[in-house]
Amino acid sequence: MAAHPALDAQGRWWNVGIRFGRRCEYLLVSADRSGERRVKASIGCERPGYLHAFALGARHAVIWECAWRAHPLRFLFAGESYARHFDWLPEQGSRLHAVDLADGSVRSWEAPALFAFHAVQAYEQGNDIVLDLCVDAAPVVEELGIERLRAGVPAAATRARHVRFVLAAGQSAAREETLPGRFELPQVNTRRALAGPVRHVWAASAADPAEGGAFFDRTVKFDHASGRLSEHVFEGAVALEPLFVPRPGASAEDDGVLLVHTLADDDAGSVVRVLDAATLQERAAVELPCVVPFGFHGAWVGS
Numbered sequence: 001m002a003a004h005p006a007l008d009a010q011g012r013w014w015n016v017g018i019r020f021g022r023r024c025e026y027l028l029v030s031a032d033r034s035g036e037r038r039v040k041a042s043i044g045c046e047r048p049g050y051l052h053a054f055a056l057g058a059r060h061a062v063i064w065e066c067a068w069r070a071h072p073l074r075f076l077f078a079g080e081s082y083a084r085h086f087d088w089l090p091e092q093g094s095r096l097h098a099v100d101l102a103d104g105s106v107r108s109w110e111a112p113a114l115f116a117f118h119a120v121q122a123y124e125q126g127n128d129i130v131l132d133l134c135v136d137a138a139p140v141v142e143e144l145g146i147e148r149l150r151a152g153v154p155a156a157a158t159r160a161r162h163v164r165f166v167l168a169a170g171q172s173a174a175r176e177e178t179l180p181g182r183f184e185l186p187q188v189n190t191r192r193a194l195a196g197p198v199r200h201v202w203a204a205s206a207a208d209p210a211e212g213g214a215f216f217d218r219t220v221k222f223d224h225a226s227g228r229l230s231e232h233v234f235e236g237a238v239a240l241e242p243l244f245v246p247r248p249g250a251s252a253e254d255d256g257v258l259l260v261h262t263l264a265d266d267d268a269g270s271v272v273r274v275l276d277a278a279t280l281q282e283r284a285a286v287e288l289p290c291v292v293p294f295g296f297h298g299a300w301v302g303s
């Protein structure tokens with residue numbers, strides 16, 4: 001199963017899994033509050049791509065096939081680390097699939113070979129579907145090796161491209177557009193995203209490698225309406241995913257705070273920074289009594 005399940009507006013749980021076999025399948029799975037899971041759609045393929053997440057819109061789930069493709073038999077026999085079971089096969093390109101949540105029907109589009117961990121959003125635009133992704137041109141998993149990171153070698157994954165794919169009805173290929181900003185670990189106001197396109201995107205990023213950027217050290221915000229890209233830099237610290245928490249009763253999409261897990265070399269413990277989601281100004285810093293290992297993603301649970 002992908003690492004990022006999603007809830008729809010009715011509170012149903014959705015995720016995408018891969019079933020390995022002579023012929024492999026992507027499975028879109030849903031579950032209601034009883035916990036009973038149902039397979040909503042199956043998409044066959046010879047070698048499924050690395051799967052980390054999918055995108056959930058109001059009426060469609062969008063699944064992208066990374067061109068970093070699994071070798072199913074290696075999972076059975078190789079006994080190596082997870083990443084050694086994939087091959088980068090750019091010549092086959094990637095496919096983007098949109099599954100209708102109501103009837104499970106699938107439409108597919110061709111796309112250039114891509115590697116992507118996370119979607120920013122997906123939404124319907126008439127009969128077309130729009131998918132925004134954080135895209136890398138090749139698998140960046142090797143760049144996240146601990147030895148390289150300790151040596152300060154820049155990781156391109158921290159500055160993935162912000163790319164829009166328009167899946168137009170009646171077309172066989174997706175139309176690609178480059179959007180402003182380079183970042184990863186994107187966050188949006190998820191309730192707004194289930195109803196249509198969002199205006200605000202928050203994410204983690206790094207300085208340009210030419211300026212010494214190596215790993216996540218900043219929170220960025222992109223405003224689709226104004227085209228404005230802003231950032232808050234945490235000097236000397238690593239800063240991961242900005243987790244958006246809406247203000248109870250808020251009407252503006254960006255009315256709330258961002259929780260950002262940070263750690264600097266001389267910190268006694270991890271620090272949770274609380275930023276104003278609208279301005280990116282720091283409102284508070286919560287010092288934790290210990291170092292919390294980075295897990296990339298935060299989790300916030302309402303009481």
Ligand SMILES: [Fe+2]
Pocket residue numbers: 003004052053117118296297
């Ligand atoms: Fe993730």
